[in-house]
Amino acid sequence: MGRQSRQTKSEACEDSWDRTSQDRVGTLTVVTRRHAQICTSSHQLEDAVLGARGLEACPGDKVSFNLDTSAGASKLVVHEILERRNCLKRSSDRKTKLLVANIDVLLVVVAPPPLFNTIAIDRVLTAAAQQAIPACIVLNKVDLKKHDDGTQALLATYRSAGCHCVETSATTGEGMQALFALLTQETLHAAAFTGISGVGKSTILRALLPEATIRTGEVSVRTGQGRQTTSQTVGHLFQRAATAPALLFDLPGVQQFGVCHLTESEVHAGFPELERLRSQCKFSDCSHHAEPACAVREAVLQGALAASRYRSYLDMIKEIRAAARY
Ligand SMILES: Nc1nc2c(ncn2[C@@H]2O[C@H](COP(=O)(O)OP(=O)(O)OP(=O)(O)O)[C@@H](O)[C@H]2O)c(=O)[nH]1
Ligand SMILES: [Mg+2]
Ligand SMILES: [Zn+2]
Incomplete structure (x- = not known):
């Protein structure tokens, strides 16, 4: 795949992988449709293929992999994604x-x-x-x-x-x-x-x-x-x-960072400074949108809360609600 991996791959295969078919654990540094690059536990970057169909891998995943020497070729095959911390x-x-x-x-x-x-x-x-x-x-x-x-x-x-x-x-x-x-x-x-x-x-x-x-x-x-x-x-x-x-x-810069996978309460949790005002809103389930006596809107009007943060909050809630209608 990359220059870094090409430099190390052959030595690594000859020195260690040929002698064992035991499972190894590493971290994925690059993931494409069927291929990946693994950082091994000895910090070597190696090319690999994603073994099982439907393996939904992403960069940073801890994986177990082994050396497949069948059909005369030797390649590293990722066969399991370990539990993600985040x-x-x-x-x-x-x-x-x-x-x-x-x-x-x-x-x-x-x-x-x-x-x-x-x-x-x-x-x-x-x-x-x-x-x-x-x-x-x-x-x-x-x-x-x-x-x-x-x-x-x-x-x-x-x-x-x-x-x-x-x-x-x-x-x-x-x-x-x-x-x-x-x-x-x-x-x-x-x-x-x-x-x-x-x-x-x-x-x-x-x-x-x-x-x-x-x-x-x-x-x-x-x-x-x-x-x-x-x-x-x-x-x-x-x-x-x-x-x-x-x-x-x-990471590549993205045009649109969609948040439909979040719940409204997860969005609330992303805005601690808004949440702190909730107890002062008239309604305990205030969405800070158009309800009367909303402490959040009041704080924005007074300049005590950044209008940009409030706009972002409304924008995300709107997107989540629109997605829920489908
Ligand atoms: N003046 C100045 N220019 C910078 C600085 N850092 C990066 N640039 C320039 O900004 C432009 C974009 O930099 P990149 O590193 O490609 O930006 P990126 O965030 O990786 O962009 P994507 O890969 O498209 O997501 C390049 O022309 C850089 O030379 C900086 O600290 N000061
Ligand atoms: Mg870049
Ligand atoms: Zn409110």
Whole structure:
């Protein structure tokens, strides 16, 4: 599949896989329809095929696999997906897509306006909260930040909602140390970078992984703007001095992060600052939409609650209700 895997595959097969047909456990770093790349327990990247039909695998999945030497060929075959600790999902065309599993932190990369898309951010934060995945906002491209562009006010909204935020510039290196420190924590084994197209997810990864071959061509297409858009999730090995390597997943930016797979109460849970006001609404089951004496709407009018967060909340509830009508 990739350059990294081709370098290691033959040695790995000859040295160890040929001698055993025992099941091994690894983590999927890339998943296509029938093929995958596995990070083995010794941190080798190997190509594999997905064995059983209907195996719904996603990057980050822990899998068991073995070596199949039948028919004269030797290939690694994934035959079981182990239980997931968590899985970030989005809805698309009334189907639920599995994006990445078993991560310790979701890095939601954002950039100054016009790329600071609060609707997209709030959707992914809510989907992460539903899976109890800790999230951190990475405001990238701080080198472009202007004093009065509203970026700090937007970031403050997330800080007051309880979300950890760091500020970086992948091109000048500013703030990258804070991100590096976060990713080198011993308790972190896997992290995923998400965010709309163009905010700099792949550029951050390139800065963090100087020797990594971030593949082009196979996983990227050149857009009209002359930049590379990631079209497939790829997990990269992040070597760390003090502890075992971590896996960093680069997710493609998506146009529409659908949330139909969530319930209304799961959306409520994604907005803790709105939920805190519920006890002051006239109705205990207030949807904060058009009910009288709604403390949430009042707080938005007073400027005590970010209007953008309220809009995101309404937008998600509307989508869930519309989907339920079918
Ligand atoms: N000024 C500035 N430009 C940056 C920074 N980080 C990335 N860029 C530029 O932003 C553009 C998009 O970066 P990518 O890393 O491809 O963005 P992405 O989030 O991976 O985009 P998708 O793969 O389409 O989801 C490129 O032209 C980068 O050079 C930064 O910190 N500052
Ligand atoms: Mg990218
Ligand atoms: Zn209300």
